[in-house]
Amino acid sequence: xxxxxxxxxxxxxxxxxxxxxxxxxxxxxxxxxxxxxxxxxxxxxxxxxxxxxxxxxxxxxxxxxxxxxxxxxxxxxxxxxxxxxxxxxxxxxxxxx
Numbered sequence: 001x002x003x004x005x006x007x008x009x010x011x012x013x014x015x016x017x018x019x020x021x022x023x024x025x026x027x028x029x030x031x032x033x034x035x036x037x038x039x040x041x042x043x044x045x046x047x048x049x050x051x052x053x054x055x056x057x058x059x060x061x062x063x064x065x066x067x068x069x070x071x072x073x074x075x076x077x078x079x080x081x082x083x084x085x086x087x088x089x090x091x092x093x094x095x096x097x
Contacts, residue, residue: 011083015091026088035085042078049075
């Protein structure tokens with residue numbers, strides 16, 4: 001079974017609106033070994049945030065909803081950042097840069 005990774009739509013919108021200079025900088029970062037370190041760190045951080053959601057108290061529904069929403073936003077933001085960096089080379093190639 002092949003699991004396809006969902007790319008956040010927001011990252012595509014951001015990539016389409018970035019200037020060429022920023023795309024080039026992100027493309028360089030994506031090729032750098034440091035990006036793998038950043039990606040691994042973000043993956044661990046995301047896993048921590050997911051676990052924190054599972055550990056939240058459900059006694060106060062409003063507080064649970066707020067806390068869960070905050071953590072989900074943090075997870076989404078990191079995913080978007082990684083996908084923007086990763087996708088920068090593809091978009092740059094499409095733009096002919």
